[in-house]
Amino acid sequence: MTMKLKIAVIEDDKEINRILNDLLTQSGYETMQAYDGDEASKLLRQESFDLVLMDLMLPYKNGERLIAELREISQTPVIVISAKSMMETKLEVLRLGADDYMIKPFDIDEVLVRIEVVLRRTGAFRNDNVIEVCGIIFNTAENQVTVEGKAVRLTAKELMLLKLFMEHPKKVYTKQELYESVWNETYYYEDNTINVHVSNLRSKLRKVCGRDCIDTVWGIGYRMKGDS
Numbered sequence: 001m002t003m004k005l006k007i008a009v010i011e012d013d014k015e016i017n018r019i020l021n022d023l024l025t026q027s028g029y030e031t032m033q034a035y036d037g038d039e040a041s042k043l044l045r046q047e048s049f050d051l052v053l054m055d056l057m058l059p060y061k062n063g064e065r066l067i068a069e070l071r072e073i074s075q076t077p078v079i080v081i082s083a084k085s086m087m088e089t090k091l092e093v094l095r096l097g098a099d100d101y102m103i104k105p106f107d108i109d110e111v112l113v114r115i116e117v118v119l120r121r122t123g124a125f126r127n128d129n130v131i132e133v134c135g136i137i138f139n140t141a142e143n144q145v146t147v148e149g150k151a152v153r154l155t156a157k158e159l160m161l162l163k164l165f166m167e168h169p170k171k172v173y174t175k176q177e178l179y180e181s182v183w184n185e186t187y188y189y190e191d192n193t194i195n196v197h198v199s200n201l202r203s204k205l206r207k208v209c210g211r212d213c214i215d216t217v218w219g220i221g222y223r224m225k226g227d228s
Contacts, residue, residue: 005119006030008047010040010054010066011081016104020053020081023108024115037061041069049076051119053111056082056093064096071097077118081106110149113137133166133224134213136205147209157182158201165214169224172217198222 007029011017017033024031032047034040036059044052044066052070056063067078077099082089090101099118102111116130116137129141137146143159145152154162160182164173175194176187183193198214205213215225 004028004030005050006032006048007115008032008034008040008043008049008052008054010034010043010052010058010063012036012055012058016055019108020111023111024053027112037063037066040066044070044076045073051115052076052078053115054078054080056080056084056089064093067093067096067098077122079114079118081111107149109146109151113146113149131163131166133169135209136162136166136213138163138166147205150208152204152208154201154204157197158204161197161201165222165224172220172223174221178221 007024009017009020009024009031010033011020012035014035017035021031021033032043032049034043038060040054040058041061054063054066058066063080063082067080070076070078078097079100079102080093080098081102081104082093083104084090085103093101099121100114102114120132129139131138131140135147138144140163145154145159145162161178164178164181173181175190178194178198179185179187182197202212202214211225213225215223217223
């Protein structure tokens with residue numbers, strides 16, 4: 001992460017608050033915690049944050065009121081994590097000014113992805129190690145690939161192929177270019193190596209996102225599918 005971003009964690013359940021705080025600090029964020037609505041209200045007025053992560057059902061002052069108060073003084077992005085699953089509640093919270101809404105129990109990897117998406121959207125998040133194309137997020141520093149918050153397990157060669165495709169999503173790579181870039185060897189003749197690895201990569205991505213992410217350009221090679 002190129003800069004340390006500051007996130008407020010507002011949650012009255014001490015164990016959930018601790019889990020979220022530990023997750024964020026381990027991921028390189030700076031955090032401050034609040035455990036009830038009054039404490040959160042003071043915190044949000046006294047401190048400046050890049051993002052607020054909050055529950056709705058808080059003692060003394062609920063999350064809806066906190067969001068309304070915050071919007072009077074700031075456009076700081078807010079992600080709500082709540083046990084309330086009714087669509088009416090979600091829509092009302094979004095109307096009040098929340099940027100995203102997650103339902104408990106939550107997946108910790110999805111929390112991180114949602115945070116990154118919101119921060120990138122607001123311009124606060126700048127990470128040179130992250131490439132995003134067509135809904136695929138590739139953290140090149142950690143060699144982790146996620147699609148819609150779901151992790152995709154890839155081999156080393158598949159990761160290298162995907163990185164090439166994502167770095168230049170409009171470029172059509174020939175089999176020779178792919179082989180010499182990934183295997184770092186001279187491409188003397190056509191065999192099935194590239195076909196097999198691209199097919200496996202395409203299949204793994206499709207299994208998670210339900211669509212083809214790599215195009216075959218007949219007679220030439222392969223490229224990312226869709227617009228960058």
